[in-house]
Amino acid sequence: MKRTYVFKLYRSKKNKKLHRLIEIASSVYNHLLALQKCFYRFYKSYIPLYRLQKHLTKLKQFQRFCHWNQLGSQALQEIAERIDKGYKRFFDALRKKREWKVCPPRFKPARKYKSFTLKQAGYKLFEDHCIRIGKEKYKFFKSRTIQGEIKTLTIKRDSLGDIYLCFSCEVKNEKVQESMTGKNAGFDFGLITFCTSSDEEKIESPLFFKRQQKALKHAHRKVSSKQKGSNQRKKAHLVVARLHRKVFRQRRAFHFEQARLLISRYDALFFEDLNLNAMKKRYGRKINDLGFHSFLQIVKNYAEQRGKIVHLIDRFEPTSKTCSSCGHAIKDLDLKVRSWCCEVCCTEHDRDINAAKNIFRVGTSTLRLGDVRPNKLAIAV
Secondary structure (H helix, E strand, O other): OEEEEEEEEOOOOOHHHHHHHHHHHHHHHHHHHHHHHHHHHHHOOOOOHHHHHHHHHHHOOOHHHHHHHHHOHHHHHHHHHHHHHHHHHHHHHHHHOOOOOOOOOOOOOOOOOOEEEEOOOOEEEOOOOEEEEOOEEEEEOOOOOOOOEEEEEEEEEOOOOOEEEEEEEEOOOOOOOOOOOOOEEEEEEOOOEEEEEOOOOEEEOOOHHHHOHHHHHHHHHHHHHOOOOOHHHHHHHHHHHHHHHHHHHHHHHHHHHHHHHHHHHOOEEEEEOOOHHHHHHHHOHHHHHHOHHHHHHHHHHHHHHHOOEEEEEOOOOOOOOEOOOOOOEOOOOOOOOOEEEOOOOOOEEEHHHHHHHHHHHHHHHHHOOOOOOOOOHHHHO
């Protein structure tokens, strides 16, 4: 089992050297990508990974590329691996004709290139919250103990210029012993409410981006009023980046809090497998603001650690249009209709609660966790 520990470096003048190494990694990435594109243009073929890495070793011997040696051999080889993975992902998507769009690797300017990775060599970790990268020693905020065997170290920077150390470790898959509650539930995602459970509990949508939208609008106007290339414009860009980082951290903290709460309450959780790409096209930034995909990933990770079950039902299941009392399905139900009455059993339904109950019914019947069929007596009424 892999686990990543992220620590932030203290601000220091020495951090400029790490920024310089990231810029070198950017130039290596763009150079290798240009080789791939030129090779394909002339020979209609793709340079294999090991051949590209071998060519990279030869390039370092020329005076023009001798500054690449500052980065270390393993970091350079890993950049070639990134390009190779990007093309393999692109070719695999073309072969399988996936519904989401996958683009081949693209050129990246130095200011947008974020990281480089070291494997076994190039760094040394000390006990006093220090790490040596190359010949320089840096201090970082060690908020917790690193467990497991360190496989890779990724030096990453964000849009504000802060640098983080990401330790990818191999740890034993030890499940946390947590008492079972004997409760299962289905959950329906929504736009007005973040999530509705089959127990008729609703989690309101926080919409952190919408809260900061006015401040972001004002900050973007400040950027546009500054002269291009000036220091004042760079400072204004940092204000925008700081607001976006605040929104990201608030949303992520909300996801972790709700995921812990749901996992502690229920043994099995059922969700609908949503087509988020289609929803983004229709509803825009609100889907990104809610962050359903990242929330599901967090819930799955917690469930795996604590021995709980997370199951996704088919996205084409008519959960909103089916009566949870008698099982009768209506033909059409517009999205603006938030409550409706069943024609057969005359039961009044809240749209989201009814969908959550149907998700729970389909999920439990799929995994055979109990008999939750609709009440047949309601059909005869």
